[in-house]
Amino acid sequence: EFTDYRKTSVTAGKNIVSAVTVVEVPPITVAAVRLYDEDETGLFVVYENWAENLDKELYYRITTPKEKSNKPVPDNYCDVRVTVHTNPDKVTGVPSKIPDLFEVRVGGGTLDSRLKYAMGKLGKQITFDDFSKSGNFVDVIGVTKGKGFTGHVKRFGVKLLPRKNRKHRRMIGTLGPWHPDWVRFTVPQAGQMGSHQRTVPNIRVIKYGKVGESDDINIKGGFVGYGQVRSDYILLHGSIPGASKRLIKLRDPSRQKSQNVDKINITYISKESKQGD
Numbered sequence: 001e002f003t004d005y006r007k008t009s010v011t012a013g014k015n016i017v018s019a020v021t022v023v024e025v026p027p028i029t030v031a032a033v034r035l036y037d038e039d040e041t042g043l044f045v046v047y048e049n050w051a052e053n054l055d056k057e058l059y060y061r062i063t064t065p066k067e068k069s070n071k072p073v074p075d076n077y078c079d080v081r082v083t084v085h086t087n088p089d090k091v092t093g094v095p096s097k098i099p100d101l102f103e104v105r106v107g108g109g110t111l112d113s114r115l116k117y118a119m120g121k122l123g124k125q126i127t128f129d130d131f132s133k134s135g136n137f138v139d140v141i142g143v144t145k146g147k148g149f150t151g152h153v154k155r156f157g158v159k160l161l162p163r164k165n166r167k168h169r170r171m172i173g174t175l176g177p178w179h180p181d182w183v184r185f186t187v188p189q190a191g192q193m194g195s196h197q198r199t200v201p202n203i204r205v206i207k208y209g210k211v212g213e214s215d216d217i218n219i220k221g222g223f224v225g226y227g228q229v230r231s232d233y234i235l236l237h238g239s240i241p242g243a244s245k246r247l248i249k250l251r252d253p254s255r256q257k258s259q260n261v262d263k264i265n266i267t268y269i270s271k272e273s274k275q276g277d
Contacts, residue, residue: 001267003264005261018238023234025208028086029055029084031085033083043078046076055099058099061101080106082118083104134263134264135263140248143241144194147193148194151170152189155190207234207235211232217229219271223274226245
């Protein structure tokens with residue numbers, strides 16, 4: 001329960017109840033800095049610098065250079081990216097102990113300033129408050145729950161054919177016209193449903209809490225299928241794609257429509273058990 005911060009809402013200034021999603025956001029570690037250049041075939045790596053004293057668990061994920069390269073920074077490059085990895089030992093709800101590794105582009109400012117910022121973060125950790133804060137919007141990128149191979153009706157919600165239809169009811173009535181003489185991609189058909197990467201735009205961060213503040217949101221008996229929250233966490237307004245324990249990525253919104261707010265007044269957080277009576 002929180003005070004409605006939306007000025008144009010019919011409940012503006014009143015206390016409203018809304019569902020939220022609890023997401024653990026432990027710090028990520030910058031393992032390497034990469035510079036890219038571009039030609040007619042696309043981007044290619046021109047410089048790579050790995051941090052010292054890497055996490056030993058990282059060697060299960062990738063073969064890192066055994067000797068540190070002293071190659072100088074090139075004069076010509078077009079993009080600056082950092083290779084970061086997660087710290088699963090800080091998240092007790094996730095059974096995997098091998099970090100996830102991925103690249104993040106460094107944007108804003110000139111190329112020199114972006115390179116200087118990336119080098120300053122090499123081997124260090126980046127927390128959520130380095131990226132955003134409560135009251136801001138984020139885009140959530142995740143992989144949806146897999147449903148396997150499903151039929152026409154479940155996958156696209158098409159109407160069932162009449163009861164007296166020949167052979168089948170849970171299918172479409174036609175694959176399309178005579179011409180064009182191929183089946184177009186817009187025709188609903190059976191196939192894979194779920195396990196797709198999806199981006200949900202403009203999700204508001206209701207609250208950001210650090211280590212030691214998790215008692216404010218941990219429910220009785222722990223979250224179903226997950227457990228207790230013991231590291232940094234955020235409350236996101238509404239739902240996000242994917243199953244629990246699955247990695248998600250957050251980014252600045254690409255099409256933000258509403259303004260950020262400085263503070264959201266939370267009056268009540270339900271901590272009742274979600275495991276029934």
